[in-house]
Amino acid sequence: MSTAARVTRELQIGAEEEFHVVDLESRRTTPEVDTLLSQLDGEEFAPELQRSLVETNTPVCDTLDDLRAHLQRLRGRLASAAGPLGLGVVAAGTVPLVDLDGGDISAGARFAHMQHEYQVLVNEQHICGAQIHVDVPDRDEAVQVVRRVAPHLPTLLAISASSPYWRGSDTGYASYRDLIWARWPTAGPPPMMETGADYDGMIQDLIDSGTISDPGMVYFDVRPSAHVPTVELRICDACPEVDFVVLIAGLFRALVRRARLECAQGAPLPEIRHELLRAATWRAARSGLEGDLVNPAGSALMSPVLLIGQLVDSLRPHLEALGDFEQVLELSQMALGRGSAAARQRRRFGLRGELTDVVDGLLAATQGSSLPFDKAPSIVRAPKLLDDYEVAGFDEAVSEEGNVLPQYGWMFRTLSRMGINGMKAAEKALHTEQRARGVTFRVDDEPERLFPLDLLPRIITADDWAGLTAGLTQRVRALEAFLRDVYGERHIIADGVVPASVVDDAPGRTHLGKLVPDDAVRIAVAGIDLVRDRPDHWMVLEDNLRVPSGMAYSIMSRRLIRSAMPDLEPPTGVVPLEDVPRRLRSALLSAVDQDRAGYDEVALLSAGTVDSAFFEHKLLADRMGVPVVTPRDLQVTDDGVFLIGEGGRTRLSALYRRIDELELMESAGADLRPIGRALGNAVRRGNVALLNGFGNGVADDKLTYAYVPEMIHYYLDEKPILDNVPTYPCVDSERRAEVLDRLDELVLKPVNGYGGKGIVIGPHASQQERDEVAAAIRAEPAMWVAQDMVSLSTHPTFTKGHLEPRAVDLRVFALQSRRGSGTDVDVLPAALTRVAPAHSMIVNSSRGGGAKDTWVLK
Template sequence: MQERPESVAVGVEEEFHLVDLRTRRLVPRADAVLERLQAERFSTELQRSVVETNSRPFVSLADLAEDLAALRRGVVEQAEGAGLGAVAAGTVPIVDMEALDVTPDPRYENMLEEYQLLAREQLICGTQVHVEVPDRDLAVRVAHRVAPWTPVLLALSASSPFWLGEDSGYASARTLLWSRWPTTGPPPRVESAQEYDDLIADLIRTGVITDPGMIYYDLRPSSHLPTLELRIPDSCPRVEDVTLLAGLFRALVVAALQDLEEGRPPIRSRSELVRAQTWRAAREGLEGELVDPVGGRPFAAALVVHRLLDRLRPVLEENGDWDLVAELAHASLERGSSAARQRAAFAAGGLEEVVDLLVAETRMHTESGPEKPRTRVMEMLRGYDSSADEAIVFDRTARRPYGLVLTAFDRLGPEGVAAREDRRDEVQRGLGMFFRTGDAEDRLFPFDLFPRIVAGQDWGAVSTGLAQRARALEAFLDDAYGDREIVKDGVVSAALIDSSPGMRPEGRLVVPGVVRCAVTGTDLVRTSAGRWYVLEDNLRVPSGIGYAMANRWLAARVLPELVRAAPTSSPRRAVAVLREALTHQSRALALVSEGPADAAFYEHRLLASELGVPLVVPGDLRVDARHRVFAGDVPVEVLYRRIEEADLFAAVPGLRDALAEGTLTLANAPGNGLADDKALYSYVPDFISYYLDETPILDNVPTFLCREPDRLAEVLDRLAELVVKPVDGYGGRGVVIGPDASPAELAEVRALITADPAAWIAQETIELSTHPTFAGGRLEPRAVDLRAFVCMGAETEVVPLALTRVAEAGSRIVNSSRGGGSKDTWLLS
């Protein structure tokens, strides 16, 4: 199955000219701009008059646009500090060739010697868009499927009408200049990465190019990353147009992947025709005609753009990009091309007016508005590593929608935040909000004041995927303890089910029609690109709803001015969802706990109180001769179980009989640990396909079953790269993160895996996103995950409240039992 659109990340490289703000001439001053910018995000190009920026890859176009704006902000601010202007356009109109030079680099100097005029006149800037493709074989096949549409993308970006002080007569003179290099134009029609690499090797052998980096086709697969790169667009003065190009190109790539998967033929278009259509797009931009690749006939450019939008609409809607991309496309068509705006400026005031327009448009949307950086919060963020952060952009400004939070922290300052922490501790002690780890004394449940915000687009997709996953797991458990149709159909082996540590004979006692997974807790992680993965499922005794409620109430008492502005639902709604799931068959409900010795007893007390039901321990329960269950003299028909089933059955004689007779329902049902099994976790996407006949919405982390000999060998070989877990582990117990482990820890876990391979799985190491956490008077990035909840009763409903867990400094393990803390979490609709 190919990657789904929502899981495909896109990144952008932009090139910027530098001009003297007084003379408006192109100047070789890149060094003056780059010396105070991060080397990994900003770099030189062939000409010393050009600065290149590199965005992070993102799943969300809005996140990408923020990153692009911040990168532009960095170039603009440093340029203006040196008396320069930054221009994002294919060319600039005022050039003194004698004053320019190539960047002092051996490779660039060799290019100047070898290519002479081409290198000297490489005074052009482009936009490169990179889209993830699963492998290079697919990338080269996708390239020639997408190629017929690249002239349309060129027209949308056309921004280079002037060349060496004159109107070239073209909307994109850059395209003409660029096409003089020997390896430009439409990509070659090849069917494999090997065929493509052989072609490059032949080109190098001719001496025409010296290395693979000189392959400049309009589309090219990366030599070292699973991406396809679009190279045809001019640099765009407006960041909105770059975002539009990224959205359209990603959709074209995803649509091509889907066509390949489903065996649909590509558009019949020869490379000679694509080259001709590219020339026409460079000549006329958006103001003339473009060739519709489907029929091969010219139409008004706006009509061809609209046809492309219509063609891509299903993919854009599936990805959640339709509204944004359609809006950006309509706005771009209404504005017209940059080339047309430049010509209008020239008519009004000459070439200087053109440069001023380009400088102004490049600067647009990069200014730090009043909701952006402030003095005290910037001080708290000094040295902040935002390379994987959800809330902070690399220049220490706020990502949407964190402006509100940074404003609040700025008003408080470090001393004010520390004072609120004192207030937090006082409130927690008053509430008895403790958590016990191991044999240690009770400690205050670690709570960070900086809230986490899950954007509506993210939460919409995640919550739909959570409900889908819960339904599939419910169906699997019912089948695994019943007729085992999934085994008969060869999807899962009986041996894998029967050998699971979570398999319990009591699971067969659940009467038909009873929901097994009344409450599901699913742990998710988010990568720096914004991709969500399910880390594990918790269906035995999932905890956390109570702490998520308490976090909101705690935040409301400590930061009332911030929580009042939070655009998210009240915890009362979560209580209502939980109550409906637990009582949809009977109102005679009680919550059973181990009691004060349980690490999460605070949560048990809180939930019983909010639900308005008795809180009992096993010793309070009795079963009469008719298999009815009582807590004292109060009848109980549903037990919300917050205790291990083995302990409960051992402590209450007759409870198994009550379960089998149907006089008692346990929520969650005994035997649910089967679905918590880390080995069976890898089959959940298959459960979704088998039981629901649906495509999985949420991805699993790539997982290896050590019980399989080939996988075992790979795991042992890559132990230092992977995360290994016992199949029956929970709370972070037994987890070893290879990149963070010592040689002794790796040797120990190697011996354990070798001794009992079936007891272990391994997973690829996922770069968890980070989130600002206040510590020692400053904000620092900490790894986070998200525990979200689904309740199943008469309906399946995702709880509108989730628990963000926060790792300790330098750790990737977020579990509370391993020292992790938590945050208030705002789920936006």
């Protein structure tokens, strides 16, 4: 029999679960374990240190299905015995309602000694964990397995995190139990030893020192068991749902299998910095599945979706050998989709602000049932936070009468509990986190500054999002057809739908656009700006088809806000963003022939650190697993485009362009010669895909924008789903005359303007400003458009210690992937709400605007 087959056969598994005993009337823990155990028999049930805790032990199991069945059986027996006594059992790291009087310790000399020796540590042990045992045949191998699996323990803690509340308060942690547990002298990451003799010698030294009284008091996060031939996982919170226990057991067993095979093969032991492992454990306890975790392969932060996805992928051979892969994969996706038990408790608390609701949810989840979320009232009376909040027009969260709208009720209940001082503290924490992560931007030659991010997320309902997705998909398809047409046969011009001057005089038109192959995707990434003036009416404000920015700021904003305000969880959850980088990379790769060697060698092309959005370039590239390159890193030859690095040359299949087209044309390559023309020829020959393509600017200036509805009719034979803001091209003499007559009513925009530059808002402008823009329109009418004044919706924004309404827009990103002769459009949930300064409607960060996290509801 092979070593792998023998190891697989030997890997039986078992679990111990700890439960809180709760009084069903008060929902508080109660010291009634002796009464409960009197109704149960057998070795499967046992008391714990506190008399409000009970433990179950499964038999040894061969499969995860067997383990699940026993976990459910034991929970069922506990509940059946507890119910008639007016008791319930809760599987969670902590229960929100608990009294620490110190006098409810279970009987026995060992427990009495612990209370005498450890004092307050014992009084605080109203915490529950889940332990998993996996077979390991001897002590030496067990010690080495412990060392090999240790880097992955924080990930398992994050999956289990279920203890956000302690003694009636939100701790800000997903697993506060871990912090309480870590106070014991022998808790935390395991020691980095190599032999059983060394390990047992350490235990004897601890006993001799009086620190512990027996080997059972070694509480490391993973350890060789003190009484059976197993390795025991101890880091995890008790999990309300059996599925999470089974997932952790499946991952841990696969980790043990891999470690045992590495031992058999003589693979070197991993070098682990103990302090970094402690830090990773703290981060997992803080974040759960709602924040970044520490990558065990280094010290960088990584999203749970990527980290757990990579862990499952790396363990696939071992999971398959154990027959667990499909089940573990499905459970891991379920866990990431639902989020941690800590987050679910906060969502329930947010509905009414009642901790008894949290306990009810835990009681139900422990028994495999669920309680529907209580419906929030249709109207929430205005809290004191809104005493001086003045609504003018359509506000997305507050009615004209000053009441909070239904979808924001949970948010304002949470904010009211925090109060202004709590929000100030959260804002300070937000800025600290931004500085730590380098979330900055730069305007022109100014120094870098923090990206202006507001505390209060904006909510987009599922119905709104469905309409936006359909409308933006339609719009991007029409714009793609227009670009292919105007750099080709120009049918839309010949048929008189769009005037030739609109295309020929467009500032973004360039001969380079003709170098893009006919079947190439020209708009790989679109950033479409939208506004609304009433609840049921969205309008497109602008199309950005060259190098639209903001996607990474949207992704990072979610992390930052959740870190600053961990209890701010919507009751129905939000569409996660962790999958966005993978979807972006997939769209980029669709542009190349995947049968070609090296098809997945993709890079993000940037101007480098001088670019105001370099933070975004770096984050997107890191999340996609591709390098950031500048023109100086590239060499273009007749054979292709090559990345020049220390390891030699790497041929690139695609470049995601995040550098201005003109700047790229003028930049020098690795050979110090201008790279632009050579790169254009490489694109034309199909040696490299450039995304977004050259020449996209012809389709996204403010004059072309006026004709997008006609493009939709012409190319798609469909009625536009999303309206344009009514727009008047000044190049048209009749429209120009109307514009000049209505300067005090309209918004005037230069066709080639960006970032809010050059815009004149007629009703807010002085007579001198209106006279100057009139002269500019008469001098160059083709360079100006006018639009009707739209009252942008407002949203509560925390500024200078209070809430005030600020105008907002919404930038939504849509990807196009090549599919055969056509394209697929993927509208991403990574939308960025941009916020105007006070008394302004210009949202651009370069003009003093900020941003909000945007939560698309499921």
